[in-house]
Amino acid sequence: MTDSSVTGLSRRERQILDILYSRGKATAAEILAALPDPPSYSAARALLRILEQKGHIRHESDGPRYIFLPKVSRQKARASALKHMLTTFFDGSAAEAAAALVDGSAAKLSSEELDQLQAVIDKARKEKSND
Amino acid sequence: MTDSSVTGLSRRERQILDILYSRGKATAAEILAALPDPPSYSAARALLRILEQKGHIRHESDGPRYIFLPKVSRQKARASALKHMLTTFFDGSAAEAAAALVDGSAAKLSSEELDQLQAVIDKARKEKSND
DNA sequence: ATGGTCATGCTAAATAATTAGCATGACCGA
DNA sequence: TCGGTCATGCTAATTATTTAGCATGACCAT
16 A cells, blocks of 8 residues: 555646545536636646546546546455554544544534444454454 | 645645654754655755745754654644544544544554543543433 | 855746646437 | 537646755764
């Protein structure tokens, strides 16, 4: 896993890739609309071409237009993003990060969500005893 | 909270800010050493000057050299980074993100850490009942 | 006190990123 | 079938970023 998957992207490239990861897939027009401080359509297209050429995204044809998708799965991208976040902001501690998510003002978890998370913890405990 | 705090940085600027957030503070030489594909010392210095001018970092004097620090607290930077990560990779769900942290291959949590996290969840439940 | 080391600042050049312009082709409705 | 709309691709120019070079000053050891 190269670090350049994160650091190797220019600002616009990142913005576009973020949009694609949050939406799963999108047309050029949708991406343009979602871009902060949106440039011309041409500019967006050019970026998409570059991203594709670099191997970060691919496209499918949907009739007259293209649908763009990330080439690396959301799962994998997630994992590297989390890892990067851990080392940058949490001294590598997943526990602290998880706590910040539950505790943090950014989130209000429902009791259902708390239950789910509880289940994940219990599962982790169980797996631990099987070592 | 402007989005540009994230998207408004160039590649090198981000790399440097990440280093500063992960270490808390650093000298120019340390930052240079930590940079991926490190440029010249002069180049690193120039970036630091720009970041300072843009208001992202500041410096203190430690004898003959400067110590650079982020201007926005780690806490706040954390919060925006988490938020951004949630919307990009977890459909805004903090619960899913927390689960990924506990469950994910990126992390092996100790039972102590699991206990801590458990406590945070219990606390959240309790606060919920006080609504 | 002189030369080496290590820090700083500033500036200009090279490189990379971003942008818009224009050409082309498919399709649909008048 | 003609004209408008909306896609596409390619290319060149602008703008931003990144880079290294050089000057200066402090400090330490010879």
